Amino acid sequence: MDFEFSPEEQKMLQEVRAFLKSEITPELKAESLAIGYCYGGQLGREFVRKFAANGWLVPNWPNEYGGLGASAMLTFAIKEELAYIMPLIFVAAHMAGPTILHFGSEEMKKQWLLPIARGEVEFALGYTEPWAGSDLSALTIEAVDQGDHFILNGQKTFNTHSHVADYHWLATITDPDAKRYQNMSMMIVDLKSPGITIRPLITMAGWQTNEVFYDDVVVPKENLVGEMNQGFYYLMAALDYERMFPMGGYRRLFDEIVQYAKETVVDGQPLSKDPLIRQKLAQLAIELEANNLIFYRLAHIIDEGKIPNYETSMQKLFATELAQRITNTGMDVLGLYGQLKKGSKWAALSGQVEHRYRWSVVETIYAGTSEIQRNIMALRGLKLPSK
Amino acid sequence: MNYDLNKTQTILKDEAHRFLAKECPSDFVREMAEDETGYSKELWQKMAELDWMGVLIPEQYDGIGGNFLDLTVLLSEMGYSCLPGPFFSCVVLGGLTILEAGSDSQKTDVLPALSRGEQILSLAWVEQDGTYVPGGIKLAAILNGEEYILNGTKLFVPYAHVADTFICVARTGQTLEDKNAGLTLFLVNAKQQGIHIETLITMAGDRQCEVIFEDVHVSKDNILGQLDQGWPVLKKVLQMSAVAKCAEMIGGAQRTMDMAIPYVKGREQFGRPVGAFQAIQHHCANMLTYADTIKFMTYQAAWRISEGLPFEKEASMCKAWGSESYRKLVALAHQVIGGMGFMEEYDLQLYFKQAKAAEQMLGDADFHRELVAKEIGL
Ligand SMILES: Cc1cc2nc3c(=O)[nH]c(=O)nc-3n(C[C@H](O)[C@H](O)[C@H](O)COP(=O)(O)OP(=O)(O)OC[C@H]3O[C@@H](n4cnc5c(N)ncnc54)[C@H](O)[C@@H]3O)c2cc1C
Numbered sequence: 001m002d003f004e005f006s007p008e009e010q011k012m013l014q015e016v017r018a019f020l021k022s023e024i025t026p027e028l029k030a031e032s033l034a035i036g037y038c039y040g041g042q043l044g045r046e047f048v049r050k051f052a053a054n055g056w057l058v059p060n061w062p063n064e065y066g067g068l069g070a071s072a073m074l075t076f077a078i079k080e081e082l083a084y085i086m087p088l089i090f091v092a093a094h095m096a097g098p099t100i101l102h103f104g105s106e107e108m109k110k111q112w113l114l115p116i117a118r119g120e121v122e123f124a125l126g127y128t129e130p131w132a133g134s135d136l137s138a139l140t141i142e143a144v145d146q147g148d149h150f151i152l153n154g155q156k157t158f159n160t161h162s163h164v165a166d167y168h169w170l171a172t173i174t175d176p177d178a179k180r181y182q183n184m185s186m187m188i189v190d191l192k193s194p195g196i197t198i199r200p201l202i203t204m205a206g207w208q209t210n211e212v213f214y215d216d217v218v219v220p221k222e223n224l225v226g227e228m229n230q231g232f233y234y235l236m237a238a239l240d241y242e243r244m245f246p247m248g249g250y251r252r253l254f255d256e257i258v259q260y261a262k263e264t265v266v267d268g269q270p271l272s273k274d275p276l277i278r279q280k281l282a283q284l285a286i287e288l289e290a291n292n293l294i295f296y297r298l299a300h301i302i303d304e305g306k307i308p309n310y311e312t313s314m315q316k317l318f319a320t321e322l323a324q325r326i327t328n329t330g331m332d333v334l335g336l337y338g339q340l341k342k343g344s345k346w347a348a349l350s351g352q353v354e355h356r357y358r359w360s361v362v363e364t365i366y367a368g369t370s371e372i373q374r375n376i377m378a379l380r381g382l383k384l385p386s387k
Numbered sequence: 388m389n390y391d392l393n394k395t396q397t398i399l400k401d402e403a404h405r406f407l408a409k410e411c412p413s414d415f416v417r418e419m420a421e422d423e424t425g426y427s428k429e430l431w432q433k434m435a436e437l438d439w440m441g442v443l444i445p446e447q448y449d450g451i452g453g454n455f456l457d458l459t460v461l462l463s464e465m466g467y468s469c470l471p472g473p474f475f476s477c478v479v480l481g482g483l484t485i486l487e488a489g490s491d492s493q494k495t496d497v498l499p500a501l502s503r504g505e506q507i508l509s510l511a512w513v514e515q516d517g518t519y520v521p522g523g524i525k526l527a528a529i530l531n532g533e534e535y536i537l538n539g540t541k542l543f544v545p546y547a548h549v550a551d552t553f554i555c556v557a558r559t560g561q562t563l564e565d566k567n568a569g570l571t572l573f574l575v576n577a578k579q580q581g582i583h584i585e586t587l588i589t590m591a592g593d594r595q596c597e598v599i600f601e602d603v604h605v606s607k608d609n610i611l612g613q614l615d616q617g618w619p620v621l622k623k624v625l626q627m628s629a630v631a632k633c634a635e636m637i638g639g640a641q642r643t644m645d646m647a648i649p650y651v652k653g654r655e656q657f658g659r660p661v662g663a664f665q666a667i668q669h670h671c672a673n674m675l676t677y678a679d680t681i682k683f684m685t686y687q688a689a690w691r692i693s694e695g696l697p698f699e700k701e702a703s704m705c706k707a708w709g710s711e712s713y714r715k716l717v718a719l720a721h722q723v724i725g726g727m728g729f730m731e732e733y734d735l736q737l738y739f740k741q742a743k744a745a746e747q748m749l750g751d752a753d754f755h756r757e758l759v760a761k762e763i764g765l
Contacts, residue, residue, distance in 0.1 A: 133725055135656040158726050203729050204736035266516045267523065276753050324718070336517045336543050336747055344588035345597060346542065354590050361721050361739065362729045369725060371666040 009074050016056060016078050020085045023047055032086055036207030037249075039088050040122050040164025048088070052119030056082075057093045060302075061101060065109060066117025072302035076244070076295065083248025091161055092116045092123040096169045096188075099238040103226035111222075112188070124161035124191065125242070126170035126212065127235060129154070134372050136171065136235060137180040141214060143172040143187065145228075150174075150187070150219045152195075156212040158366070162198050163210055167191060171235050174228055184231035186238075188223045205359035240308065242367045243316035244298050247291055250323045253356055254284055256349055257330045271333060280329050287322050294318060310381025313373040320363035321370065327357040390683070396460045403464035406437065411468040413734045419471035420592025424549050426472030435504025440478055443486065448498035454693040455627070459634040459685065466638030469737045471593065473507050476545035479631045480624065481508025484554050488572060488612030488620045497552065497574070509550040509577075511541040511598050512621070519625055519750050521567050521618050526600060528557035528571060530607075535559075535573065537581075537603040547584050547596035550577045555600065560615045570617035574609040575600075591740035626699055627692055629706035629749045633685040636713040636745055640678040643738050646728075647674065647720040654725075661723070670719045677716040681709045700762035707755035710746040717742045 005013065024047070031041040039048055051057060052066075060075040061067025082088060097116045100108060115121045132138040141154025152172060162168065168189040175183040191198070195217035201209050226234055258281055261272040271277050294315045301308045330353035331338040342351030364370045378384045392400065410430055419425055434440065442458050444450020458479070465474060478501070485497055485508070500506035516523035526539025537557055547553070553575045560569030575582070581603040587595050612620050648671060651662035661667050684705040691698035717739050721728045728735040746752070 128726070131655075133656060134661075138656070202731045204731050204733075204739065205729075206731075266518060267520060328714075331743060331747070332751065332753070335751070336513065339590045339744055339747060341588045341590060345585055346587060357743070358590070358736075358739070361718070362726075364722060365725050365729060370722065371664070374666065 005073070005077060009071075009077065012074065013077055013081060015054075016081045019051070019054070020082065023050060024085055029086055032088060035164055036160070036205075037087050037089055038122075038161045038164050039090055039119075040161060040166075044088070045119070048090075048119035051082075052093075052117060055117075057090065057119050058097060058117045061097070061113065061117060065101065065113035072299040073296065076246075076299040079246045080248045080251075080295075083246040084252045085248075087246070087249030089161075090122070091125055091165065091169060092121055092167070093119070095125065095238045095242045096123045098241050099186075099234050100225060102237060103230075103234050105226070107222065108225065121167060122161065122165040123167045123169040123188070124159055124165035125238075126156050126159050126162075126168040126189070127239075128156060128158045130157050134369060137184075137232065139171060139173050139184060141170075141172050142176060143174050143185065143219065145174065148221050150221070150224075152189070152214045152217040152219060154214050156214075158201065158209045159212045160209040162191060162212050163200065163208060165191060168196075168212065169238070171231055174231070178229060181232045182229055184235070185228050186225040186231040186234045187219055188225065189217065189219050193217050193219070203359075203362065205355065205362070207359070239368060240312045243312045243373075244295070244308075245316050245319040245367075247288065247295065247319050247322070250319075250326050250356070250360075251288060253330065253352060254281075254288060254326050257281070257326075257333050257353065260349060261333055277333055280332065284322075284326055284329055287318075287325070291315070291319050291322055310377045313368070313376040313381070316367065317364075317370050317373040317377075320360075323363045324360045327353060327360040331357050390686070392456075392460060396457060399457060400460045400464060402437070403439075403461055404467065406433075407464055407468040407470060411470050413469070413737060416469045416471055416592075416737055425546070425592070425594040426549065431472065432504055434474070435502070438502075439474070440482075440504050441502035443478070443482055444498050444502050448494055449502045450498065455630075455689050456686070456693045458631065459637075459689040462631055462634035463638040463641075466635030466741070467642045469639070469642075469741055473509065473546035473549060473594075475628075475631070475635070476509045476550075477501065477507045479628050480510040480545070481552070481554060483624050483627055484510060484572065484611065484620065487623060488617075493574065493611065506552065507546065507550045508552050508554065509544055509547050510624075511544045511547065511553045511555045511575075513543045514539070514541060517542070519754065521570055524556055524558050524570055526555065526557050528559050528573065528605070530559075531604075533607055534604045535607065535610075537573065537575070537600040537605060539600055541598040541600070543587070543595045544598045545596075546594050547577070547598045548586050548594060553577050553582075553598070554611060555605075556617060556621060567618040569615050570621070571614050572611040572617045572620065573605050574611055575603060575605055579603055589744065591744040593744060625749060626702040626706075629755065630685060630688045630692065630698075630702045632745050632749050633681060633705050633709040634689065636709045636742070637678075637682045637685055639738050639741050639745070640681050640713055640716050643717055643720045643735065644674060644678055646735055647671070647723055650727075651723050661725075667723050670723050674716045674719045677712040677719075681712050681716075684708050700759060703750075703755040703758040703762065706750060707752040707759060710752040710755070714742045714746050 028043040028047055031043045035041050055068040056078050059068045059070035060072045063069050093116050100112055127136055129139055143150040143152045168191050170187050170189050173183050174185040195215040197213040199211040261277055262270055264271045298308050334348050334353055337348040338353055340347040341354055379386055438451045441450030442453040446452045514523050514525055528535040528537050555573045555575045557571055557573055558569055559571040581601040583599040585597045589595055651667055652660050654661050688698055688701040688705040691701055727733055
């Protein structure tokens with residue numbers, strides 16, 4: 001056993017940290033915040049290309065596809081570093097890309113992985129539909145095979161990056177008569193294709209997600225991922241990658257709340273001397289540590305050449321519920337100041353706690369709800385009976 | 388024992404429910420969150436015509452002489468509709484303080500106008516410490532002949548920007564031997580020279596303000612209650628208002644149930660209503676327990692206030708319990724509704740924000756648990 005990074009890994013993490021410190025400007029942060037930390041804004045794209053040029057976007061991919069052939073451990077650590085400074089979400093590099101690496105044809109890998117690794121293209125997740133949320137086997141959007149291309153018709157909802165991304169990572173029905181799980185295919189769709197309409201849905205945290213409508217959209221055959229009608233399994237794999245949840249953003253918020261507690265004097269003493277606040281913050285520190293261990297366990301499993309199973313669900317569940325406890329405790333610590341929004345006079349920590357408090361509501365819902373994660377752990381992990 | 392509302396209260400509840408369903412739909416709530424004043428004068432007048440402002444005010448001051456339970460019923464319906472505006476700050480915080488501490492002539496001056504909806508009060512209490520303890524009050528009132536001169540800054544003053552009169556909590560004495568002494572309440576004309584108001588931007592869209600008092604002259608006659616003896620009044624008002632806040636939670640909790648339960652019955656995934664999954668059923672059962680316990684904790688405390696019985700312990704229990712339970716109830720509602728409930732256009736978010744605002748106002752759970760600890764002799 002060894003619970004520390006090796007000297008070489010630490011050296012690289014130092015470099016990453018130094019890079020982020022010098023490259024992340026307030027303007028870039030503001031842009032990213034405004035689009036909900038999706039990667040796709042002008043400054044964000046410039047930054048990500050520079051970041052990716054070091055191989056840091058996908059360190060554990062093979063060199064031929066733009067990676068460094070590094071460990072998953074280091075990859076996870078770099079994700080954490082970035083998330084701590086600016087919690088950008090990468091669909092192409094961190095969810096679709098690894099799935100293509102696993103299941104894509106050689107041509108597909110050649111065509112897509114290098115641009116993804118270089119940070120030149122971004123995808124949006126296209127799974128959910130109005131009647132298919134937790135149950136993705138209930139999709140109805142259909143892609144009809146026309147020889148060298150498909151024609152797509154249907155509707156997606158809550159597709160978050162769509163308005164800033166380049167391509168849709170789309171789950172679609174290709175054999176409506178087949179059994180569940182045998183009827184779905186994954187494809188990559190240019191979001192600028194004629195027939196695609198994107199309508200914003202505004203969330204209670206202000207950030208945008210979208211409805212995406214497909215009306216006779218043409219998709220070339222070569223954009224099919226892996227095998228036809230095997231898409232459900234690819235989707236599940238991509239979901240597993242999505243569920244490996246870097247906590248950096250919330251860890252940063254936690255650190256800022258701790259700092260605030262130390263600096264804020266109430267009734268003659270710093271908040272950090274109040275036993276109730278000490279207990280709450282110490283508890284969160286403990287929970288963050290526990291999360292850290294189950295987060296890097298995922299990297300460990302991958303580095304062993306295995307595929308994480310229930311362990312991913314555990315970490316996603318634990319991290320997202322912890323995220324809500326962090327924001328709620330932050331609201332407790334800030335007290336009446338907590339409710340003040342960014343831009344208000346007297347707002348504490350630039351209103352971040354209030355905003356993250358609203359946002360954290362969705363963490364336990366998207367990428368598979370907490371109930372779904374618990375089901376997976378019970379059935380797949382513990383092999384409990386389903387009937 | 389009897390857990391039921393009486394006949395007049397039931398009628399009041401039904402009337403209020405129907406009135407607010409019509410006058411205060413969720414679109415209106417959203418509109419008011421963006422509105423400059425944050426409330427509708429027209430609706431305010433209609434509420435006054437229904438005698439809502441006068442619910443607690445004795446008939447001799449043109450009120451209807453209702454009791455605290457009547458107020459509870461009304462506030463619960465306001466919570467159900469997320470009614471925006473200064474009702475709470477004016478009728479509850481302001482009204483209760485005057486009723487507690489005002490002289491007959493002060494009551495005659497203020498209460499009839501309040502009852503008619505022509506006078507908006509607010510309580511300027513909290514300062515930079517952000518707490519409801521006496522030590523937090525630094526705003527100084529210095530005697531100068533027949534007047535006091537007020538200097539200092541108040542924060543989180545609800546609807547100060549539309550108030551006609553403030554009740555300002557000021558420090559008039561030192562607190563060496565008795566740390567609860569030395570606070571005095573002043574009636575201050577809100578439009579007076581030297582008062583500067585800036586509206587803060589809050590999560591729930593309710594209006595809370597910074598109010599700066601800069602050499603504000605106030606006559607000695609405007610002292611509410613006794614010089615230096617403001618704290619016992621404030622403490623009582625705090626605890627009654629905390630119960631009143633919980634009354635709003637009763638309604639908010641009910642509305643949240645009314646959204647979530649039909650939703651999980653109707654929403655199908657995996658070939659069945661999501662409400663058929665035990666995970667969801669258990670969440671819903673917990674929500675129901677929160678809703679019922681908030682209600683009865685509040686009714687009990689409100690009943691004790693109405694009956695003139697000691698209520699301090701029950702009031703703090705009720706605010707400590709309600710603050711956390713209502714937030715947890717809404718969180719579970721979010722969980723069982725899923726993605727849809729996270730959309731701005733879905734009304735649940737209004738209650739998410741209402742719950743957090745209500746939790747923090749007038750002492751959060753930690754604050755009231757400490758009071759309960761004292762009440763049970765710890
Ligand atoms: C802000 C936001 C961004 C999103 N971004 C994306 C995106 O980019 N791309 C995309 O494809 N999707 C996205 N989603 C969709 C998201 O993944 C779904 O909302 C989520 O999977 C839940 O589906 P649902 O909302 O339909 O809830 P439902 O599936 O209707 O669930 C309702 C409730 O039933 C429970 N439930 C369902 N099935 C079971 C079961 N078998 N056992 C126990 N309980 C169950 C759920 O846990 C939940 O509590 C996003 C959603 C939001 C809100």
